[in-house]
Amino acid sequence: MTGFFYEADADLAAVDGQRVAVVGYGNQGRPWALNLRDSGLAVSVHVRADESRDQAIADGFDAGDIADASAADIICVLVPDDAIAGLGLAPRPEALTIVASGYTLAFDRFTPDGDIAMVAPRMLGPEVRRCYEEGVGFITAVGVHRDTTGTAQARMLAVARAIGGLRQGAIAMTPHQEAVLDLAVEQLLSPALTHVNAAFALVMLELGIPLEAVTTELFYSGEVERNYRLLREEGFVAQLDHHSPASQYGQLSRRGRYDHLDVGATMRELVDDIASGRFADEWDAESAAGAPRLAELREEHAGELMKAIEQDLRAKLGPNAGRAPGG
Numbered sequence: 001m002t003g004f005f006y007e008a009d010a011d012l013a014a015v016d017g018q019r020v021a022v023v024g025y026g027n028q029g030r031p032w033a034l035n036l037r038d039s040g041l042a043v044s045v046h047v048r049a050d051e052s053r054d055q056a057i058a059d060g061f062d063a064g065d066i067a068d069a070s071a072a073d074i075i076c077v078l079v080p081d082d083a084i085a086g087l088g089l090a091p092r093p094e095a096l097t098i099v100a101s102g103y104t105l106a107f108d109r110f111t112p113d114g115d116i117a118m119v120a121p122r123m124l125g126p127e128v129r130r131c132y133e134e135g136v137g138f139i140t141a142v143g144v145h146r147d148t149t150g151t152a153q154a155r156m157l158a159v160a161r162a163i164g165g166l167r168q169g170a171i172a173m174t175p176h177q178e179a180v181l182d183l184a185v186e187q188l189l190s191p192a193l194t195h196v197n198a199a200f201a202l203v204m205l206e207l208g209i210p211l212e213a214v215t216t217e218l219f220y221s222g223e224v225e226r227n228y229r230l231l232r233e234e235g236f237v238a239q240l241d242h243h244s245p246a247s248q249y250g251q252l253s254r255r256g257r258y259d260h261l262d263v264g265a266t267m268r269e270l271v272d273d274i275a276s277g278r279f280a281d282e283w284d285a286e287s288a289a290g291a292p293r294l295a296e297l298r299e300e301h302a303g304e305l306m307k308a309i310e311q312d313l314r315a316k317l318g319p320n321a322g323r324a325p326g327g
Contacts, residue, residue, distance in 0.1 A: 002171060002172050002173070003171075003172035004169050004170065004171055004172065005142060005157055005160070005166055005169070005170040005172065006166055006169055006170075007161050007166045007167060009157055009166070010154075010157035010158050010160065010161035010166055011154065011157075011158060012039065012040065012041075012158050012161065012162060013158075014151065014154040014155050014157070014158040015041060015073075015074060015155055015158045015159065015162075017042075018041075018042070018072075018073035018074055018155075019042055019044065019071075019072045019073050019074070020036055020041050020042060020043045020044070020072060020073070020074045020075075020076065020159075021043075021044050021045075021046050021068075021069035021071075021072035021074070021075045021076065022036070022043060022044070022045050022046065022076045022078060023046045023047070023066055023069050023075060023076065023077045023078060023079060023087065023089070024046075024047060024052075024077070024078040024079035025045050025047045025052040025053070025055060025056045025063075025078075026052060026078070026079070026125070027124070027125030027126065028078040028100050028121075028125040028128065029045070029047075029052075029076075029078035029079070029125075030055070030056075030059070030125070030129070031125050031126065031128035031129035031132070031163075032076055032078055032100075032128065032163050033045055033056070033059075033061060034059065034129055034132075035128065035129060035132045035162060035163040035164055036076075036159070036162050036163060037061075038132070039161070039162035039163075040162075041159075041162055043061065044061060044062045044063070044064065044068075044069075044072070045061040045062070045063040045064075046063070046064055046065060046066045046067075046068055046069035047063065047066065048066070049065075066087055066088070066089070067088060067089075069089060070089050070090045070091055070092070070095075071092070072091075072095065073094075073095055073096070074095065074096045074097075074098065074155060074159065075089065075091055075095060075096070075097045075098065075112075076098045076100075076119075076159070077089065077097060077098065077099050077100075077110075078100055081101055081103040081104050081109070082287060084099070084104045084109065084110050085104065085109050085110050089112055090112070090113070091112045091113055091114045092113070092114060093113050093114050093148065094114060094115075094148075094149055095113075095114040095115065096114065096115040096116075096117060096149075096151075096152060096155045096156065097112045097114060097115065097116050097117070098116075098117050098118065098119050098156065098159055099116075099117075099118055099119075099120075099175075100118070100119060100120050100121065101118070101120055101178070101179070101182070102118050102120065102141075102143070102173070102174070102175030102176060102177070102178035102179035102182070103175075103179045103182070103183075103280070105118065105145050105175035105176075105179075106174075106175045106176040106178070106179035106180070107179070107277045107280040108277075109280070114146075114148055114149070115144075115146060115147055115148055115149050115151070115152035115155070116144075116145040116146040116152075117142070117143065117144045117145060117152055117153075117155075117156035118141065118142060118143045118144075118145060118156075118173075118175045118178060119140060119141075119142050119156060119159055119160045119163070119165060120140060120141040120142070120173075120178055121138055121139075121140050121163070121165055122138065122139045122140060122141065123138040123139070128163065128164065131164055131167075132163065132164035135167075136167065136168070137164040137165065137166070137167020137168050138164060138165060138167070138168055139165075139168045139169060139170065139171070140160055140165035140166065140169075140170040140171075141170065141171055141172075141173045141178045142156060142157070142160050142165070142170045142171070142172060142173070143172060143173050143174050143175055143177075143178065144156060145174070145175050157170075176275075179274075180271065180274050180275050183274045183279065184267075184270075184271050184274060187270050187271075187273075187274060187279070188267045188270050188271060192263060192267070197218055200214070200218070201214045201215070201218070212313055212316070212317070215313060216313070216317055220313065220314070220317055220318055221317075227239070230242060
C-alpha cells in the first residue's frame, strides 16, 4: 500500500531562509516560480539569456545564468528531461535538487550531489498556476530519491505544498515508478486505444456509417471526454447513473467479450523495455542522430494528409462549424 501526503503533512518552516532556484521558465518553470513566490519563498530564476529570461524579469524575479543556480539551497529543475543532463548543475552537498519528472533519476541520466527528490504534478504546466490561483490545487506524485541531510522529505513536502501540490493530496512514488507509469501510458495504453479506435471505425464503415460520424462520436463531439471527466469527478459507480438503463445494460452485459485477447502479453513486453532502461537508451540514440525515425513516424501517422482531414471536419462540425477560413 502506497502512502499519501496532504497539506497538514508539510511545514513551510522546513525551508525558512533557504534560497530556491527555479531552472527553466517555460510550461512548468513559470507556474512553479510564481506559486513558490506567492507562498512566501525566496525564488530566483535561472535560464538562458533569451525571451524566457526577459519574461522572468518582467514578472519581477531576479534572473540569472543556469550555472548560478548551483549555489541555491533548493534547486527546482524544470526543463525537458532531455536537457537536464547537459545543464552542468553542481549542487552543494547540503542542497536539495527537485525534478518534476522521474525520468532522469530512474534511468541514471542525472545524479547530482546532495538530496534529490521528485515533485511531479499530475497537471499541465499552465494549469499548475491556474489551479493554485483558484485555490483548488492538484494531485501530485512525490518521492525522495536520496536523503543525505535527513531533511529531504520535509523540504520536498514544503515545496510541494508551496506550489499547490498537496491541496488535493499527493501519492508517494519512486522516480522509477513514476517514470515507468508515465511512459507506459504513452507506449502501452495510447497505442492500444489507437488500435481499438481504428478497429471500431472499420467495423462502422463496413455498416455504411460515414467516417465523419464515427470520428465525431469518438472525439469531436466531446462526449467521451466529458464521460472521462465524470469518471474523475464522481467515480465509475456514480457516473453510471447518468446513462440510460439500456446503455448500462449494454455496457455491463458485454464486458468480458474481449477477454480472450491477450493484450497483457504485449503490454508486458513493451513495459519491460521501459523498466529496464532500453527505451531510454533507444531514445538517447535517436535524439543524438537528430530524430530521423521520429520525423518518419510523424509523417506517417500525423502528416499533412491527416492534418487536412481533421481541419476539414473541424470546419464542418464543432465550435468553428460553418465559419469561413480566417473568420
